[in-house]
Amino acid sequence: MKAPLIRHPKNPILTAAMMPFDCYTVHNAGVAVFEGDVLLLLRVETRERKTRFHVARSRDGVEFEVNPEPIDYPLTELDRLGSRPHRFDMRITAIDGEYLVCHANWLEPWGSLINIARTCDFRHFEAVSHSVPANRNAVLFPEKIHGNYARLERPQNIDGRGVIWYSESPDLEFWGRSMPVMLPATDWAQVKTGAGTIPIRTEHGWLEVYHATAMTASTENYYLGACLLDLEQPWKVVAAPKSFLLAAEEFYECIGQTPNVVFTGGGCEMPDGTYHLYYGAADTRVCLATTTVNELLDFCLNS
Numbered sequence: 001m002k003a004p005l006i007r008h009p010k011n012p013i014l015t016a017a018m019m020p021f022d023c024y025t026v027h028n029a030g031v032a033v034f035e036g037d038v039l040l041l042l043r044v045e046t047r048e049r050k051t052r053f054h055v056a057r058s059r060d061g062v063e064f065e066v067n068p069e070p071i072d073y074p075l076t077e078l079d080r081l082g083s084r085p086h087r088f089d090m091r092i093t094a095i096d097g098e099y100l101v102c103h104a105n106w107l108e109p110w111g112s113l114i115n116i117a118r119t120c121d122f123r124h125f126e127a128v129s130h131s132v133p134a135n136r137n138a139v140l141f142p143e144k145i146h147g148n149y150a151r152l153e154r155p156q157n158i159d160g161r162g163v164i165w166y167s168e169s170p171d172l173e174f175w176g177r178s179m180p181v182m183l184p185a186t187d188w189a190q191v192k193t194g195a196g197t198i199p200i201r202t203e204h205g206w207l208e209v210y211h212a213t214a215m216t217a218s219t220e221n222y223y224l225g226a227c228l229l230d231l232e233q234p235w236k237v238v239a240a241p242k243s244f245l246l247a248a249e250e251f252y253e254c255i256g257q258t259p260n261v262v263f264t265g266g267g268c269e270m271p272d273g274t275y276h277l278y279y280g281a282a283d284t285r286v287c288l289a290t291t292t293v294n295e296l297l298d299f300c301l302n303s
Contacts, residue, residue: 004295014286027280030090031266082107102138137194152195179235241303256282
């Protein structure tokens with residue numbers, strides 16, 4: 001079955017040259033619908049190779065206005081203990097009347113942590129909790145499961161490999177009941193798998209678009225895949241095609257500071273039913289691919 005994602009003809013939709021300030025790259029955005037707009041929480045790298053987050057908003061999900069000021073998100077006590085805090089790759093979940101964000105935080109000399117913060121206005125962010133190393137690619141479910149917050153995450157092995165796990169928490173701070181998500185073995189997911197979009201509840205299960213990597217003769221290539229997870233036991237896979245959704249093929253996905261990368265931090269359903277999937281390309285720019293939830297379900301169930 002043909003993969004249902006269609007690259008937008010205006011790709012890349014956001015680049016460093018389009019920002020209202022000088023920067024090196026813009027990529028790997030968290031996604032939410034906020035006050036009727038599509039909101040992207042952009043990962044921006046400066047020419048000092050420092051990362052900050054900027055908000056971009058759009059009515060049509062294609063043409064974005066970028067706030068020239070970064071978000072207000074003070075460093076925590078733990079951040080200040082590290083020699084080089086590096087916060088990146090936001091995911092945004094709307095739950096219980098607020099927005100919770102998860103992101104990775106590479107904190108020298110200990111490695112990558114998961115941080116959680118909350119916001120109501122996307123201007124000011126309050127830190128909630130952090131994990132121990134080494135963990136990253138956390139995505140919160142949009143509703144509680146068994147009365148607990150739930151997330152997908154990727155603990156990282158010492159050799160850099162890792163797979164998606166599921167965990168629960170009563171309070172966003174203490175996490176447990178952890179189980180691996182047993183995706184099928186494929187030749188395009190030999191090194192890593194990591195959650196991407198906020199899971200979407202459907203009658204067939206939680207719909208998730210994730211990333212995976214595999215080594216080629218030259219680079220570690222990134223791919224996007226889709227799966228359905230059980231509604232009550234989300235570590236159990238209902239369906240997962242052995243074909244990928246998207247691979248780095250276009251020049252803007254293959255050429256950049258990290259070649260051959262397609263990496264999603266979220267998507268949203270538009271008023272006309274189109275699903276917008278936003279993804280970082282080559283760790284350099286932001287791109288858009290379109291589909292529908294029904295097409296993704298059909299791909300999962302019938303591929």
